[in-house]
Amino acid sequence: MSRPARHDRRRRGTEPVRLHPKPDQAFLGMPAFPDAARVALGDQQLRANLRHATHTIRAKRLNAVGEMPDWQDLRMAAAGIKDETLAHLDDYLVQFEQAATAAGATVHWAVDAEEACRIGVEIAQRHRARDVIKVKSMATQEIGLNEALEAHGIHAWETDLAELIVQLGGDTPSHFLVPAIHRNRDEIRDIFTERMGQVGRAAPDDLTSEPRRLAEAARLHLREKFLSTTVAFSGANFAIAETGTLVVVESEGNGRMCLTLPDVLVSVVGIEKLLPSFADLEVFLQVLPRSSTAERMNPYTTMWTGVSPGDGPQEVHVILIDNGRTRALADEVGRQALRCIRCSACLNVCPVYERVGGHAYGSVYPGPIGAILNPLLHGVTDEHDAQLPFASSLCGACYEACPVAIDIPSVLIDQRAAAVREKAHHRVPTAESVAMKAAAWTFGDAKRLARAQKTASLGRGVARHVGWLPGMLGGWTSSRDLPEVPRQSFRAWWSQREDTATVKALEE
């Protein structure tokens, strides 16, 4: 297959443009959720962008789902298929490996991010690639593939439009589906105008923030990369055990170009992405687009099974990654998080995500699913992961929206307990654990409660006397008034009423 000559790249001979704040590094040392959220909340533009975007997609999704009379059945079917897969994951993985290998693919196993990256880098190096193109993929972000490639002098070019915006903006994604959800059109125009020329075909001088013009600028910029690059990296939305087929679902067609034009295709796939049989796709190709983009069908579904001689990539690799998934699988309550098909519906309906955006979660996986998936994959030993399960008001909108019925609130509550246990294990007595124990002691007996109420009532107006509102009242009063403690608790009123009634009865 002949390739057009490589275009002159302006970055040659100059300092290489660093395009990848490694998720790990960018996120590492990020403040824990409450602090990151505080910063995000102060950014009025960000809040306006998020509010607009989430409300628009929310309304659309409700319509798309409302059209399906059997939505709840579909949802349960999807959850059931995933559960069945997870229950026999070992068998399905072996089946997948055999089928994919028989079809001409090479299957690799990676226990963690480091191993997965090493395999990916080796493949690119073997083909002397200086550049690779990429289909938008959460798995490659999770393992920090772009950064690993860059460390070896290989540039990875994102081809998904939103991902391109994030990459050119030197940013980290803040949403699964719309990684640049936190950016508005004017910001995007500025990024294109400033950065495109440094790394390839420049944006036209008269670029406006009209969506059509922005898309066209991206198309021309990317076209150059598609035609000059021989190695591509992707993830997969689904992997079919029965046939060894990989499936990528997308809206733009850029993904399909990456999957079909290059000579070498490397797909990084989480082991939870399996489905037993081809027929199972039927359910997921219905629930995924309606939940994520609110479309009845996604515009591009690309499937490939190993290698087809003379057609498409002639060398196909699949890197199956664990990277904490077996850890999550071992968690009886939490394992349902592995059903996730990354549709992002839970992000779009989440009132917390809507206020603070994806970056505050400090991870590749933001929003409600991120708040459970991160602690499940990594444990809750570090403060950052330990804070995530608390980044929710438990309103339940995520569970309602989730097309695979992951009971996110229940998992959140369970992971909160895990975080508390972890601290107790290290004998870190926190103000909270002391307050919780004190409250349980007070509530353990009605007489103690009555006494506490009396104390509170005597100190009316003095907030700290409401001792059992767990000793963190500063957070409350910084932005809200406290109710006044009434003169008489309900139980005091009741016993008075009872006494009066008894006296009356005796008098009669």
Add this chain to the structure above:
Amino acid sequence: MRVSLFITCLADTLFPDVGKATITVLERLGCDVDFPVAQTCCGQMHLNTGYPELAGGLVRSFAETFAGSEAVVLPSGSCAAMLRHHADRVAEGIELPPVYELSEFLIDVLGVTDVGARFPHTVTYHPTCHSLRLLGVGERPYRLLREVEGLELRELPGADECCGFGGTFAVKNAETSSAMGQDKVAAAVGTGAEILCASDSSCLMHLAGVAGREHAPLRTMHLAEILASTG
């Protein structure tokens, strides 16, 4: 009918009027209301903060206190949801008497929607998340409010969005919580209603706190207080 009132620790301590109003409504409808004085708390705060063992103890003592009750009525959607959906997760094999949130009890058990109330004011209703999603009380509170004489009910835009209380979330992530509360209060003020009503004292406490700090022209009231009114 004999009914046991579970007032909830929050209303008991801070909002006794909600308990009194609940009794007024139930007695007006001919119920014989009992208040088992040994009651304290449903354990929700403990469970949701990561202390399931402590919550388990509280659920067990709830079960003991209300053992043999024909019906336990409580003026809180989230505490009702805690007892109905989470109790056996913290106290395995626990047996609880039937537990009803107030609007469920009035409509499903007593079969009434007109409780004989009069309240000549404009009201907008916030269906709190746990009532809405965990309990699924649906239209019940609205049906009760629509029958109140003189009451004008205004639709609350974005009603199903969380007010931001979320238990300890309100203090652990105070800024996010308040931002959500501010939006809810703004939506309520936008309806032009005098009163923001809900069936959870906790959410109302948060919303009243936000409204108070912002000097918003809005009063908060529990559903029971409106249903008890004959003004």
